[in-house]
Amino acid sequence: MKKNFKAISTKALALTFGIGTLFSCVSDKDSPGLEWMPDMYRSPAVETYVDYGWVKEEVNPEAVMKQSAKHPPLATIPYQGKVEDLEMYLPYHRKASSFAAVTHGLQEKDGWRLTTEEGDAEYNAAAADKNPIQLTEDNQKSIFSDGKELYEINCAHCHGEDGDGKGSMVQSGAYAGVPDYSNLKDLPDGQLFYSIYYGKGMMGAHAPLLNKKEIWTVVHYINKLRFEDYGAATPQKVETDTTVVVEDTVQ
Template structure:
């Protein structure tokens, strides 16, 4: 009786193997788009987006991750307001750690000079003219932060290179240079 079961089991197994293979009808693919992906043209319209256009716009009122809002606009009125109202959030340990000087040496020294006199290497070589000395300016930590954020005259914005905390460190160091002039 055991032999009959073995033969039946072997025959059933052979039929199962033989029935799975058919040269006229190949097997089904589980995720066919993974094996044979559909090619899309870059920047073309697509049904994958709600509006059928190139892409989606962010929801109104959203801001980028890590972005810090700055409530002062890039206007002369807000520049003057920043001189009076804008105060540094740095504590005494941040003000004396030397990071402000390090950042100033990287980003500012080439135009403003090591002492803040407006005679950096680029001014000496006449690449930029009219860089003022800090001694000649009526500046506060808020106005320096504003200028580093937005730029002023031929100085561009450094908001992409420096975080808000780093801009405050630079502003603090600029005021230290002004007091030494």
């Protein structure tokens, strides 16, 4: 009896081992083999801000905006920061180009405002916009260091540390067509802002990543890369004329 039991358990062991070996043999060496409970290996890829009802131009009304976090309603602003920074949190007054939905995925249904005008009308108009953050002797050091930090996190991998257009992505051969800032000396600040905000050509929109204050800060930093002597002009000693009303140029 004891012998019998031993024989059976040996056979059972050999069988289990044999079946296990067979099942674990797969030709693809990157595959873990047979998965008994795949959910434990792969969790469903539910991500924020992804509209699963709209995949590759196909609409599935069942799933529209059900499974993912929604964008905040249009014109929602974060309640944070200082009161004097409030304007910076208000929506950007310029609209995206009419083709931004196709070129940069900026869909009106997600709250992006697209112009109905053809071509680069809004981009051209942006040339008139001035940087609302004015450089002064006192603030420029911290603005440049904040700008440098933002630039190194968000831009340098394409544009290069010095703005020569040879970031690591370009050097690796993964990416091309990034301009050297020194060839863009004539570009007005307002258009730098517009392109960073909505994207341009192969560059994506940075509006979801940086707020307006951060973009204007980066614009100051790019100017430092574009122009050697960029910075607050050394104040000159002038006779104070108390009859002159000094206009506030901050927008």
